[in-house]
Amino acid sequence: MTMEKYYVNKKPQANRDYEVHHKDCVHLPNAENRTYLGEFYSCVGAVFAAKQTYDTANGCNTCSYLCHVSL
Numbered sequence: 001m002t003m004e005k006y007y008v009n010k011k012p013q014a015n016r017d018y019e020v021h022h023k024d025c026v027h028l029p030n031a032e033n034r035t036y037l038g039e040f041y042s043c044v045g046a047v048f049a050a051k052q053t054y055d056t057a058n059g060c061n062t063c064s065y066l067c068h069v070s071l
Helices: 043-051
Strands: 004-009 018-022 034-040 057-059
Touching: 004 043, 018 043, 034 043, 043 057
Parallel strands: 018 057
Antiparallel strands: 004 018, 004 034
């Protein structure tokens, strides 16, 4: 299993979630609107890292669907 790069969107979605994206996601925000989280084996570690800054961090429904929690 390889590690992949993950980013969090610095701008919240309409529901106040800060989405976590894989480096190859079609919804990855522009460089100025994202923060690099690091390399992780899955979205679980990436979302955990994002929650250190953004309480409402959530996995992207497209690239990190296993970590996407709809409220």
